[in-house]
Amino acid sequence: MSEETEATIQAEESLLGAILIESAYAGNRDAINRARDIISPGNFYGYLPGKAINQQSQRARIFYAMVQSESSPHQVETARTLDQLGLLQAGDVALLCHLVSVCPCSLDFEDYAKAVKDYSLCRGGTRRPVYKGAI
Numbered sequence: 532m533s534e535e536t537e538a539t540i541q542a543e544e545s546l547l548g549a550i551l552i553e554s555a556y557a558g559n560r561d562a563i564n565r566a567r568d569i570i571s572p573g574n575f576y577g578y579l580p581g582k583a584i585n586q587q588s589q590r591a592r593i594f595y596a597m598v599q600s601e602s603s604p605h606q607v608e609t610a611r612t613l614d615q616l617g618l619l620q621a622g623d624v625a626l627l628c629h630l631v632s633v634c635p636c637s638l639d640f641e642d643y644a645k646a647v648k649d650y651s652l653c654r655g656g657t658r659r660p661v662y663k664g665a666i
Contacts, residue, residue: 535650535653536576538650539576539647539650539654540576540590541633542643542646542647542650543575543576543590543643543647544590544629544630544633544634545633545634545635545639545643545646546566546594546640546643546644546646546647547590547593547594547597547630548630548631548632548633548634548637549562549634549636549637549638549639549640549643550562550563550566550597550604550640551604551605551606551609551627551630551631551634552631552634552637553637553638553640554597554603554604554605554608555603555605555606556637557603558603559603560600560602560603560604562640563597563598563600563604565640565641565644566594566640566641566644567598569641569644569645569647569648570594570644570647570648570651572584572587572591572592572594572595572598573591573651574647574648574651575587575588575590575591575594575647575651576588576590576650576651576654577590577591578591584616584618585617585618585620589620589622589623589626590626592613592618592620592623593609593613593623593626593627593630595616595618596609596612596613596616596618597609597612599612599616600612606627606628606631609627610623610624610627
């Protein structure tokens with residue numbers, strides 16, 4: 532795996548973990564609403580244009596479920612939303628736990644969202660990498 536791919540995945544995991552933590556702490560949708568103003572599931576590494584959301588990467592599906600959630604998208608609510616949407620797959624609940632454990636700082640979720648967007652633009656060839664290595 533390339534250094535840029537590793538950094539991309541770290542930014543995505545940091546973002547999702549920060550949203551989970553902030554949503555549980557604040558009990559509202561502020562973090563996911565602000566993140567979705569910056570990115571969409573299509574910005575996640577491994578997103579396959581033209582494919583259904585259930586065929587996308589775990590991280591893209593989790594972000595989609597967070598956006599679709601009717602309440603604060605903490606771990607339990609996100610798992611429940613994945614299940615209700617028919618998107619819950621093996622390993623998703625474990626990944627939700629992992630995301631919380633690897634988040635460096637939940638207050639930086641907007642910075643992580645911007646990094647995810649920048650890496651997405653780099654993969655599309657419209658921008659050179661802004662971040663060197665991990666966040």
